[in-house]
Amino acid sequence: MALAFEVRGLSVGYRRRPVIRELSLSPLAGGQVVALLGPNAAGKTTLMRGLAGLLPARGSIRLDGRELIGLAPAAHARHVGYMPQTLPQGVSLSLFESVLGALRANGLPGGSARTAREQALATIELVGLGALALRPLAEMSGGQRQLASLAQAIVRAPEVLLLDEPTSALDPRHQFEVMRLIRSQARAHGLLAIVVCHDIALACRWADRVVVLDPRGLAAEGPAAEVITPEVLARVYGIVARVERCARGYLQVMVDDTV
Numbered sequence: 219m220a221l222a223f224e225v226r227g228l229s230v231g232y233r234r235r236p237v238i239r240e241l242s243l244s245p246l247a248g249g250q251v252v253a254l255l256g257p258n259a260a261g262k263t264t265l266m267r268g269l270a271g272l273l274p275a276r277g278s279i280r281l282d283g284r285e286l287i288g289l290a291p292a293a294h295a296r297h298v299g300y301m302p303q304t305l306p307q308g309v310s311l312s313l314f315e316s317v318l319g320a321l322r323a324n325g326l327p328g329g330s331a332r333t334a335r336e337q338a339l340a341t342i343e344l345v346g347l348g349a350l351a352l353r354p355l356a357e358m359s360g361g362q363r364q365l366a367s368l369a370q371a372i373v374r375a376p377e378v379l380l381l382d383e384p385t386s387a388l389d390p391r392h393q394f395e396v397m398r399l400i401r402s403q404a405r406a407h408g409l410l411a412i413v414v415c416h417d418i419a420l421a422c423r424w425a426d427r428v429v430v431l432d433p434r435g436l437a438a439e440g441p442a443a444e445v446i447t448p449e450v451l452a453r454v455y456g457i458v459a460r461v462e463r464c465a466r467g468y469l470q471v472m473v474d475d476t477v
């Protein structure tokens with residue numbers, strides 16, 4: 219049975235600024251990739267941090283029927299992994315040490331120390347950074363640090379993987395590879411991946427469902443082909459856009475103007 223993830227009446231915000239108010243989503247399932255879209259300041263990061271247990275939340279987040287709100291942060295993090303939008307900076311650790319550290323921080327030694335080291339190295343290979351395993355993060359490019367951050371999130375093998383703009387620093391080839399990797403991880407391990415993305419076509423190409431937020435709350439959700447329409451793009455982003463299918467059947471979004 220695929221894992222079930224349910225968000226009901228969820229509120230997340232900051233001391234004097236509620237951002238996500240009473241948000242309910244259709245149930246999400248393990249094995250899926252869900253793209254979280256929406257304009258700047260819509261609350262995507264706030265929602266992700268609430269789902270990850272990094273901001274206080276009210277309402278309900280259920281994983282296979284078990285309530286996550288109220289769990290201790292370490293227990294919450296074992297179920298729900300989070301890759302932040304900001305890249306790791308100024309860290310003197312090598313890539314290998316940082317990925318091994320992420321694995322250990324989860325309280326999941328992965329068997330023996332040797333197994334843990336092998337797991338860390340295998341994950342580094344998976345994101346395509348095998349040749350840089352011993353390089354300090356501080357000596358990596360922005361794109362390489364973003365891939366390092368992805369490796370740190372994946373190595374923990376959470377059931378729900380939250381990725382906040384994982385492709386923002388990447389060239390087109392690496393964007394493609396990362397989205398393909400996320401989907402193959404979701405399919406292979408039955409994990410649910412929720413990915414924040416500003417590239418609507420990229421999101422539609424790889425996601426099974428999209429959730430669109432705007433500052434008023436949930437604007438739309440469902441399969442990309444049903445949700446991404448000129449009307450929704452005008453209402454949510456304030457753009458005049460055409461939504462067309464390319465020869466291969468993928469959605470393309472062409473922006474002609476602002477509303």
Ligand SMILES: Nc1ncnc2c1ncn2[C@@H]1O[C@H](COP(=O)(O)OP(=O)(O)OP(=O)(O)O)[C@@H](O)[C@H]1O
Pocket residue numbers: 232233235237256257258259260261262263264265
């Ligand atoms: N630490 C904070 N304290 C108070 N308000 C915050 C904090 N962080 C973000 N906000 C506010 O919460 C709102 C939502 O911000 P959030 O970062 O969740 O948006 P976002 O959809 O991820 O935006 P972007 O696409 O620009 O990354 C914004 O109005 C922002 O100013």
